[in-house]
Amino acid sequence: MGETIIFAPGANGRELLRSLARFGEKCFNIRACGSAELAELVLMRAGIVLDKNRIDYSGELALMAEAVKKGDKDKYFKYLSYSDLSEITKSMDQMRMMAEGENESELLSQGLKKGIFTEKNNTLIKIYQEYMKLLNKSGVDLVELVRQAAQVDAATVQNAFKDTRFIKLGEYPLMPLEEKLLSLISGGKYELLQLKDLFSVERADAAATKNTYYSCYGAANEVEQALEEIYRNHNLEDCTIAVTDPGQMSQLIYDYVQLYDIPCTFDTGVPISNSNPARLLKLYQTWMTSGYYGVDALNSLIFSDYFDRQKFIGEILKGVKTEKLKGTRLLTSKEKLNLAVLTEMAGQLRLSSDSTVNKELIKNFKSHVAVEKKYGEAKDSKNYKDWLTVQQALPLLKNAASELSLPLAEFITKYSRIRYVGDSNGEKFNTLLDQTALKAICRQLESRTAVGLDENLGECINGILSSRAGRSDSQPGKLHVTTMEGALCTIRPHLYILGLSATKYPGAARENYLLLDDDLDNLANGNNQGEWQKSQGKVQLKLDRLLGLVDTMHKLKGNVVISYSAYNVAELKKENPSSIVYKIHEKEQGGAHEIPFEEIAYFKPAISINRGIGAAYVGDKEITRESNEWSQGHSEPVSYTLQGEYSPSNLEKFFKCPKKYLFEKLMGLEAGEDTDAFEILSNKDKGNLAHKLMEILGAYRMEHQNQLMDNGDFMEHCGEIFDSFIKSHTALVPTQVSKVRADFMAMMADAYFGEKAGTDSSINMMEKKLQGETPEGIKLGGYPDRVECQDGDYKIVDFKTGKADNYKDNNVAKCLQVMIYAYILEQTISNAKISGGEYRFLAKKNKIISCGYNEDAKSTLLEALSKFKEHMEQGNFPCEPLLEGLKEDCEYCGYADICGKDNGGCAEDE
Amino acid sequence: MNKENTSLTADKKARKDIVSCIDKNLFVEAGAGSGKTTMLVDRMTAMVEGGIPIEKIAAITFTKAAAREFYNRFQKKLREASEAGSERCRDALRNIDLCFMGTIDSLCQQLLSEHPAEAGIPSGTRLITDEEAKEYYDYIFVQICNGKYGDKLARQATLIDNLITGFKPAFHLGLDVIMDNRNVDFQYKKIADASIDDTYAREIAAIRRFVHFLADNRDNQHTDRKESRSAWESFDEQLKVIDGKWEGNLPSVENALSELEKIHLVRSVYDDADDDIREKLGTDSTQTKQWTTIKKGVLCGILKEYKHDLLMDFLVKSAHIMETFMQERGLLTFFDGLYYLRNMLRADAKKEGKLIRYIYSRHSYFLVDEFQDTNPLQSEILFYLTAEEPVAKWDECTPRAGSLFIVGDPKQSIYRFRGADVSAFQRVKGLFEAHGGILLQLTRNFRSNKALCERFNNVFEHTLQEKKGIQSGFAAIPLPDPVEDDDCLRGFYTYEAEEDQSKGKGKNNDKDKDKGNNSVSDVVKIILKLVNNDQYKIFSREDKQIRKIDFSDIMVITNKKENIEPIMESCSRFNIPTRVEGKVPFNSTAGLKAIADIYEAVLSPDNSLAVYRALTGDIIGCTSEMVQRFLQGGGSLKSGKCTEPVSNEEMEYVQNSVEWLKETGKKAASMSPAALYSYIMEEYRIFRYVEPNNLEVVYYTLELLRHKEADGSIISQQDGLVYLKDLMTKKNTEERCLSFGETNCVHIANLHKVKGLQAPIVILDAAKATNREPTYSIIHNPVDDNGNKGYIFTLQHPHFTNTIYSKTSRYAAQSFHEMEIRQAEQDRLIYVAATRAENALIVGCSDEKKLWKPLISEDNNPDAIDDNIPVFPLEEATESAVNVKKETAEAKILYDENSDNAITANRAKETNNYVEKLPSKEKLILKHRMEQRDDVVELAEGESEALEETSESEDGKVPADVRGTMIHKLMEMLVSSGGRISPETAARDICQQLLPAELQDHAEKMEAELIALGQRMLNGGVPQDNGVPQDIFNTMLSAQEVYCEVPFQFREDTAEGPVMWSGVMDAIYKTNGQYHIIEYKTGEETTGLDEKYQGQLAAYIKAFKATTGQEADAHTYHIRA
């Protein structure tokens, strides 16, 4: 009966056996082994237990990192990266596998010393020696395992394997040490076969076929063409797609799998970036790098589909008494945590992934709260709710800080949302993908941390994001996607080889920078076993394997479809077919012939339903469209009856651009704002701070018989409030704060002198709500900054920190807000004489623009307000200002693309 | 012999030398249309025939496209030669993949990746785009400002921040230039410790002297102007500031100086002043005015210079930091590739040149194309690589004979902005000569006809005259024989271009632009006239006959990207099909906008504006009023819900549409950004309502998304959205687009993109000649390679040229020189444009738009247009001029048909025709993990099922499956070692290998259990209730045959289809000619196991029979202590 061992390092044994069985081979006691598996078997049957820890690849990496530190004292590897480390590890394994003689160390140093690049090779020798010392202490790695197995007693082991047939495959060349092992256990009696020789049975159900060649228009076209053919002619489970560029192709195929719910297994895996954990990781990376821990980046992270918000909210609320949050913005109307408000605060504070930094930030926030508390806000003021929010936010922010600074692997594990929904092929695959991706991410983070390279986290994440996940073996009922190497093991009746263009396969001959061809020659010590490992040998091996695969397919009377992109549509370049295609064709036809490529047009494969449009378009046909019944008619204007109060500022908005008012105020369409991570004090914040300080200044006057606060005291308040603001809005570049602070202080100093100049009037009220109504019944209400009184005349005062360009003396339209306030005030204080209103421009050295309130002004105003009513009721919202002189800045308007105003995008030109 | 004849003789000799002198180094200047690619391929083939191994040849092209073209032609040539019997060519053909054919950048990448440590970079480097590099600029900027690179630099940053408005943009601009010219020494005044008082002592003294002079003239103040009056009022304050220490007080100093510049003095002051003083006083005084002013900038100028120097110093230091930062991370730009390779080679040359020799042993023969456009670093690299005896100075390296073959046309050098430099070209040419190379010229032009060549000779002899470091001379083109009739359209034409209607800036501009759009452009008039008109025929070289003109015979060349769109629009109004080089109309493609709007709404259902946009877009087609009514009726765009019952069809439609978007959103969760894009196209059948204009743009966008996904720059759908938006808002650099089939189109191209293109008829769109002041200049010093000098004159906003962040006037001479160089390049651009034409060239010109004028002006009067050049008549175009009648197709029908017969509509092919059966799930899944080492995370077999039901350790016990696995392993070890392994050793090893890390606490207990079990098995086993020998171990040991862990796999064809059986039998032994299969069990049950596992045992028996043809029995064996 006996057993058979196929020694094929790198092959997927399970798939190989599956392929054999599928073509009728009766596989009993056949093992397709890699080196480790065979070595373990040999040792066990020889009765040897190594009694040493097996060190896997990441363990090797960690050891190697230490070995490099010790061995490379002269810093030959100046910038040792993770990829360097894995290259060193692989090369070290490779050269050890080449030293098949007794004394590994001796052989290696001798070989390397002969090399041209002495500095490199000496470094390698030293690293090797250090590594071996470390290895001896910690266990056995793969090479050592094979070495041990290759050294067992010949008689014993040959006896243990006396009934075993050994096979070596031409497509899987062995390293010298592996060769030694095989010779030892087989007593030199092994068979050298080609892959096709493993199959003794010919396929009964097929007639001899010949290769088909497609020249496609882009990679997607290749995939579509293959899918069309498979769906049209074969069962999915009978087909393998082999790709030359697994990264790109697996992504493309995955896309089609998702779009059309195609059952498919990926031996290639698919790019990990399709998984939720990886996408979360990417958002995390952006948050910590180009997002600078700011609001936008934090929101993108927290409010993404990939993040488990419920869990996060749970953590945030731990130990927090929700009653305390009542009345703040931190609760929604349904008394749930309003996460957006919290993340905004956290982002402004720039809570980070670093717990020490966060501690400092929380401390800052604490002192901000204290300062805020000191200044307080009256319960009836319009800022009270915001104020209260700041007062209560601290415990929540603390919790947020500690969650955000969890170690990355923990963070991702805790907060990734794994997709469990759905029964479709695509959805089930995604569950698998998310699970494996999460594992992979954690494993990689772990391994990368373990090697202690002090690697930059951003780059480490990049490394992880470029990997793939969701790999699995072939399954019944499903199409199987694999690499060119993988295709050797997964033989099915129909093979589609995609991506055989010259740039992709076999690729350029590239040397291994650690073991140059020259070194390999030296290490091989005269025998030609090193050939296939050399740069050109590797290219040759690729070619041989593909030829072997095609041979096998032919023997089994399988179909081989070969395609390449004659045109790369993404890079808009023509491509040549790989030279291997010529070879395959030459072999099939027995001599050089033109390859009968069939050209596949972009819209040919019958997959997408848009292709008809495409084909008609390419065919230069005129395509007649339907007209959407809804967009015809259905546009009688919508009337708005007046409801509630209208504030002067909203009314001003209306008059500047009724359309914008419609969108923003009536329909509630929110136009997002662009934020600049580098901005230290936004105009809005600047306005708020200045207003607050003017209130303090005013309040003092009101309390002290119109006496002005001492300049020094005022400036101190200014400084304190500004600094406190910065403590809750962490600047990205703290050193730039001083300039902003100086500007702000200069503005407030001017404001103080402006205030001083105006002390002949007294302050009558401040930030108090005024309400009124027009004869037509339009209700008005709002908070004017101030009402001042001089000699019995009242005036409205409004502070501005922006530009004065849009305001004009004695022009009701251009002083609209204060005029409306004047009107309301008139109704509030009976018999009062209202002289008018003025704007004080703090940033313009207290420039004042004022407008007198008189009958003329009043009638202009009332006329305007009734126009407002009329337009609202008629549903008439034009894009032009409704008061002469007013103008809205279309340049920064978020509705420019929908308002219909033919403004040609004001924002574009110089 | 006339010039043309001399030229012809030289040309013929050159062509012969190129293929015969393969042992010589050649430097070939090849004019436009001279067939240089053919010559390159011929030389390569000659080299192969001459016995040079193909893998030692490296052909370096300027673009990847050229490399592919090259590969094709070389392959073809080799095939021809091998068919003709050349053995060497046949061999070469077989190994063509071993020959390097690519750009210098890819050669650099390859060599660097083969020797990263020598180049001082990590392995596994990554090429990054300029955009990406800029993100890192920001990052570094923050780090520097925050003191990560030292307090001193941070302080300097703060100082600059206080002095310059726009520090960050200036940083970006400056760094951009410096990072890509790190082989250049940038000039500025070095500031010792950033102290202005020391560095500028002399200048400050001069200013103080002047200000004191003003002080002495207080009485002569002229105060009729308010500004002057207030400046005099605060004079003493300013004086104090200026006399004080400047360092640490710069904003006040600046303020003081600019105040002082407002001062006016009575005129007599000027008259009495000395020359030094007078220099600073306004020249107005010399005229009639009663006062004299202070010249603008004389006081503040010094601060400007200081700021510039300070900034330059900061930039240069930051560039070093940036360099290290990127080096550590293995991020490379294209420049870095060249730079690190050059540095590596230079360092090696300084030592023994071992590396150079090693590389030479692999790449020994370099053939370089388009040499005029390459960065000068490329020459250095080539000289090192081929050096006979490498020495540190590259220009002292002598290239080995036959190792270099360089082709270029200095007249086509148009990439100065990317580092190309005519002086470097000339220098290499000189070196060739000095080192015994041969200089050759290919002057024949196979592209243009005789009439054109004649004119070219006339024009370019004047405009392209040899000037060292600036211009290479033009050699006369030998005139080809005329092939066409006189009736054919050929040679030069001119047309009188319309002047711009829109002059000046401001609001009116827009309207004028509109007007411009509605008028027919000159170019369109010409096209309409030429095409399909009996009056105008050309001689087609392809068809070798005279025929009417097609759209595809015409190429229009504009000098700016911005000019392309108006022409295209104008063309499309007259149904003129176009294909564009240089600009992709993403923002005017209706389909793209429709997809993007839905894309956004789908991704951000909470963004009511986005939802609104999608609802009111062409596809869903709601009107704004419908949405308003929906909202008024209590509807929400976010939830799609309505507080009041939906009262009419309209509202229902809105509601359903919101619902549809939300549904799409749910599906989107499983899709990649590109897949979502496709999905929207399908799901919403967008072209039912949206015009499929620019369909290629819609699909190109899809391809771009896929591409970006593949390179990792787009990961989430949000990234995809941002990318789509950027594409549509002009933030894209895409210049070419898909074209579905080379249909009959007019080709429109921007001047910088026309290289390598040609057409029978070329129209040069009239344009103004502009010459902006250069912002920087790089001079590659021909004397020694450390001497490259760079000058940044100004850092200003790229579009708002009035926004200047920093500027120096110190390098006026260099700025002037740079202007001269650019002017020369302008002349070459004209050469490039004109030589695209095969039959005829139509040149637009007017008084204002005279960019192309040199082409059509008189020999001796460049201001006048040559009367001999025929004027192409422009007439008003009519719509009917080109009559295109198209077949029609109905979108709806196309959709319906194609959805019915889409392949995936039929799912029959997805059925399982075979079933996999595993008799036992218990397998050694933890084994052999050591061999996993690629970048793909693998699921071990069976793990996909296992994932859902991972065994957890209950009440602190080792999970049953792990325990089972360990016991199985124990048995295997005992049996297959024939008892050589003791239970103790085995147990220890098993616990070490198979007990997962998180269960290591149980190791001791588990080990004890295994030992006990092992001993029990060695010492007679445990009683079984199924007749299996109790002492199974010894039974097996003494059996005729015994096998452990036996895998099997076979196919059984049943009536329901094939079944694939696979599994692993725990043990098989043979006694008395009879095979027995044993299945170990380790669970808690001990009796009745055979019945319980009947199915499994039967399957084993069947399997055994099917695969070996032998009979066997099968039983369980329960293992317990």
Ligand code: SF4
């Ligand atoms: S873009 Fe201008 S017109 Fe349109 S809504 Fe905005 S402000 Fe009004």
